[in-house]
Amino acid sequence: MTTPKRAKTVTVAQPSPGHVTVAQPSPGHVTGEELNILESCLHRWRSEVERDVGELQSSIAALTDKIDHLNNDNPVHQVPYQLHAVLVHEGQASAGHYWAYIYDRPHDRWLKFNDITVTEASWEELEKESAGGHHNTSAYCLMYVDAMQPALVDEVVDRETGQTSSALDLLPADLRQLVRDDNLKLLQEIELYDREQTRLARLATETADCVVSSVCEAPHAKAAVAGQEGGGGGNQLIKVNLPMEHAQLSLVATRLIINKVLSDNANSKNLDIEKALNEAAKIEMHRLEDLSKNQSSYVDNRLLHLMVYMSQNGLQRVQGVTQRVMLEQFTPKCLSSEPHTAEFRKMALRLLGKCPLAEADKKLYSEIHCDYSLFRKTVTCFMHGVEFFHKEKYVESLSYLAQAFTMNQALAAKGLRRGMDQQLIAYYRRQCILSLNNAAARQFESESPRRAALVLQQLDDLLIPCLVQLNTSELSDDDLAAAEHIRNKWCNFLGQDMDPEKQETLQHFLSKLLDPPSSEVRLRSAVLQQLRVQVNTELAKQFSDCMKLVEESGFLERAGVGRS
Numbered sequence: 001m002t003t004p005k006r007a008k009t010v011t012v013a014q015p016s017p018g019h020v021t022v023a024q025p026s027p028g029h030v031t032g033e034e035l036n037i038l039e040s041c042l043h044r045w046r047s048e049v050e051r052d053v054g055e056l057q058s059s060i061a062a063l064t065d066k067i068d069h070l071n072n073d074n075p076v077h078q079v080p081y082q083l084h085a086v087l088v089h090e091g092q093a094s095a096g097h098y099w100a101y102i103y104d105r106p107h108d109r110w111l112k113f114n115d116i117t118v119t120e121a122s123w124e125e126l127e128k129e130s131a132g133g134h135h136n137t138s139a140y141c142l143m144y145v146d147a148m149q150p151a152l153v154d155e156v157v158d159r160e161t162g163q164t165s166s167a168l169d170l171l172p173a174d175l176r177q178l179v180r181d182d183n184l185k186l187l188q189e190i191e192l193y194d195r196e197q198t199r200l201a202r203l204a205t206e207t208a209d210c211v212v213s214s215v216c217e218a219p220h221a222k223a224a225v226a227g228q229e230g231g232g233g234g235n236q237l238i239k240v241n242l243p244m245e246h247a248q249l250s251l252v253a254t255r256l257i258i259n260k261v262l263s264d265n266a267n268s269k270n271l272d273i274e275k276a277l278n279e280a281a282k283i284e285m286h287r288l289e290d291l292s293k294n295q296s297s298y299v300d301n302r303l304l305h306l307m308v309y310m311s312q313n314g315l316q317r318v319q320g321v322t323q324r325v326m327l328e329q330f331t332p333k334c335l336s337s338e339p340h341t342a343e344f345r346k347m348a349l350r351l352l353g354k355c356p357l358a359e360a361d362k363k364l365y366s367e368i369h370c371d372y373s374l375f376r377k378t379v380t381c382f383m384h385g386v387e388f389f390h391k392e393k394y395v396e397s398l399s400y401l402a403q404a405f406t407m408n409q410a411l412a413a414k415g416l417r418r419g420m421d422q423q424l425i426a427y428y429r430r431q432c433i434l435s436l437n438n439a440a441a442r443q444f445e446s447e448s449p450r451r452a453a454l455v456l457q458q459l460d461d462l463l464i465p466c467l468v469q470l471n472t473s474e475l476s477d478d479d480l481a482a483a484e485h486i487r488n489k490w491c492n493f494l495g496q497d498m499d500p501e502k503q504e505t506l507q508h509f510l511s512k513l514l515d516p517p518s519s520e521v522r523l524r525s526a527v528l529q530q531l532r533v534q535v536n537t538e539l540a541k542q543f544s545d546c547m548k549l550v551e552e553s554g555f556l557e558r559a560g561v562g563r564s
Helices: 032-068 123-130 173-208 242-248 251-264 273-293 306-312 319-328 333-337 339-354 359-390 394-412 422-446 449-471 477-495 500-514 539-552
Strands: 081-091 096-104 109-114 117-121 137-146
Touching (some): 081 123, 251 339, 273 319, 306 319, 359 394, 359 422, 422 449, 449 500
Antiparallel strands (some): 109 117
């Protein structure tokens, strides 16, 4: 029997008055039997914990191995799938914003559908916004398509004509008609929406009566739906047949060349149409080579024909692409209206069917048409921007110039002759921003608080996005100086006596002006939605007149741009 031990005590060194000794908790009496029981329990508990940990580790390893080899199971390989769409959510469970990425397989690109805005997106952007950890965004749904269905993953090409069929043509007749009716309804809704937006814009401008001038109808081309022969017809709303658009630019020249070839072979009893078509193509190539070499002071011959654009960018060396572009010039549907041109068109379509593009050339072919279309849109935006600027309608001007700058920036990254002179667009944009800012500052100072708030709201919608462009510009120090000038101009108002309501509005605007978004924000503008460059054969002449105005105004010299 163990003699009870006294409780151990801990004495505080040099205790001051009021301190007492504290007893350390401990059993007053423990038998050997109790110690044996406790030791046995601890050993058993340790074994149980180690067994549980081992089972958990084994489960983790099994799950990890199963995940690693999940795609190796035979059932998974029975039907191959390809990622088609990614749905993304930003925010919290109770509220947020949704958008979608959809793969545009014919053009090998991802498109981002964000409300009414559709933009091209990179795979890196998709991954960043889908994986989580970026601005509270993450993907919540992945959609795949059956890779065994050719209509879902590849273009379907008509063997006879070489034309690409749309997915609409592959649907059953009743479903195809349903889609066409729905597309027609959508077109009508768009038209009604555009009318309502125009009415509201005019009403708002008349009410506000601020910032330079009222919104007016810009001389932009009307929106149009371009059908594709053999690919959905005029009921196809989204897909635009760029090759046919570009072929129609030379319709007059095409008719003249066909007539010349027929005239030269008037004495032939049995005209070989294929030989005659090749002769016409050679004549046209010689004409286009001359246009490519002869650039005048104001005329940009790239606007006259796609082949000139290709030649000045060194793209005509790809024989398959050049041959296809040349044959497409003789395929516009309107050539069927006359018997002698219809035969040439029929032969051109037949040759196109016999000579499909090689896989390596398809991407280049698509890129050339897209870049040329973007180039013509850039020129059109620039012309409208210049026109409005010299009429001192800076709001309208800046919308077009900012869009022209953004589009041309994408082209300039591929080569100097892919787009316009970026320095000229940047100069006009900078002058327009400064002019708009000066006019807005004068109106803010003189107008009532309500009208002053409208002035700053318009700057918030239009000027702030452009300032982001200026802050990130690598073109020159002039843009950065312009941005600093604008900030200083509005900061100078802080030391002035003004209405408290106006002061509050100014502080709200300055918070955005002094701390703009770190990444470029989109302009709240309907320019791209309204802008549709149709088959405008006068674009080269219109641009020539525009450049004459630019030089006569002294802007060409001040921008530091020489004549081409």
